[in-house]
Amino acid sequence: MASADERRFEVLRAIVADYVSEQEPVGSKALVDRHNLGVSSATVRNDMATLEEDGYITQPHTSAGRIPTDKGYRLFVDRLSEIKPLSTAERRAIHRFLDGASDLDDVLRRSVRLLAQLTRQVAVVQYPTLTNSTVRHVEVVPLTSARLMLVLITDTGRVDQRNVDLGDVVAEDSVALLRDQLNNALAGRKLADAAAKVSDLPEQGPPELRDVMTRVATTLVESLVEDPEDRLVLGGTANLTNNVADFPDSLREVLEALEEQVVVLKLLAAARNPGSVTVRIGEENEDAQMRSTSVVSIGYGSDDLLLGGMGVVGPTRMDYPGTIAAVRAVANYVGRILAGG
Incomplete structure (x- = not known):
């Protein structure tokens, strides 16, 4: 035979179920009529009185049934033995x-x-x-001969675009070299590691691209640093x-x-x-x-x-x-x- 505590929990479970579905305070008669609790209405009334005394249910106004309190919902959630599966x-x-x-x-x-x-x-x-993201790819798209768009793509699908004014005309083969350098250095790295690595890039490229790489690196850091919001x-x-x-x-x-x-x-x-x-x-x-x-x-x-x-x-x-x-x-x-x- 179920213990008194288990029986009262079944009464609480029934009150939660009825109140959630009906949005009306629940009385002892409704519980007995709707649920197979296996006890008399007098026992249900006594159990409800104990649950109310213990703070699990409350009476919103005189002559009303009972509704669960936060404490009652907490017990109900903590005792969920199984979650209703989705169909x-x-x-x-x-x-x-x-x-x-x-x-x-x-x-x-x-x-x-x-x-x-x-x-x-x-x-x-x-x-x-962003702190949990990894650089998947950096794309470099020429907008004009002296302006690029950087597209940073992470492994989580996050995409960040930034435009860079180069201050000078850059040839197509230099853009390709720039793209290769960026991906060799950054692809596969966590964003925090990539942010530290990008500052070294201007010194590692050919001298004629140092100024361009400095501008690119400065812009790219903005994409790699975590957005505070x-x-x-x-x-x-x-x-x-x-x-x-x-x-x-x-x-x-x-x-x-x-x-x-x-x-x-x-x-x-x-x-x-x-x-x-x-x-x-x-x-x-x-x-x-x-x-x-x-x-x-x-x-x-x-x-x-x-x-x-x-x-x-x-x-x-x-x-x-x-x-x-x-x-x-x-x-x-x-x-x-x-x-x-």
């Missing part, structure tokens, strides 16, 4: 949708749209951080307005917080390992404006390389098993695409 059709749709992406920007835009659609919440994806893609903000009742006094605060990039980056900071999902519920969120929300986040990349973070922001009244499954699945596909797996 074969959902997995196939994710694969097809993301495989159609043309470049990094497209991959991340599609990922955000997909996550927002799957979870009906706000989705956010962080661009791959990580870029983010945000989508599905309108989904929050479909759940206004979940934010009776705080929807505006949440929307304002989501506009602040630093707040969103903090939300993703906990996601440090690809494949490992982090759930922050209500008061667990550091930023006061976000304490009416839950954040489900994950790192994406390969087993040994974290490229960035992604996640979902929504009310604490959230389908946690379904949201965790969607976030994990999309992160898995994005990591596979960008890490070349």
Whole structure:
């Protein structure tokens, strides 16, 4: 026979399920009618009283049923023994949708749209951080005889373009030599190592190209040094307005917080390992404006390389098993695409 603690957890699980789906406080009679708890309604009432006393559920107003508290949701999430798997059709749709992406920007835009659609919440994806990227190729494109475009391509698909005024006319064979020198020195290196290497390039080339290489190296360093502001893609903000009742006094605060990039980056900071999902519920969120929300986040990349973070922001009244499954699945596909797996 199940212990009293296990029985109460089943009552809590039923309250969470009903409140998430119905958005109404849950009473003991509804629990007995809807769920096969195997005990009398009197026992369910007693269990609910104990859960309320322990802070796992609360009564929003007199004569109402009960709703889960942040503490109740936390216990529910911590005790999830299995995550509701995505259907074969959902997995196939994710694969097809993301495989159609043309470049990094497209991959991340599609990922955000997909996550927002799957979870009906706000989705956010962080661009791959440059410190974890490797130079794949440097292309040198003549714009005029005295002006070049440098195109830096990383292994994560990030592309950065810079124009360089050379101050003098440079022949086509010199441009080819310049391209070879840059790729011999930088291709395959981490960006931090490449930034250190590029400063040596002017001394290593032929004397007649030293001035040109100095200009190129100076411009290239700007692409290799980490941008202090990580870029983010945000989508599905309108989904929050479909759940206004979940934010009776705080929807505006949440929307304002989501506009602040630093707040969103903090939300993703906990996601440090690809494949490992982090759930922050209500008061667990550091930023006061976000304490009416839950954040489900994950790192994406390969087993040994974290490229960035992604996640979902929504009310604490959230389908946690379904949201965790969607976030994990999309992160898995994005990591596979960008890490070349």
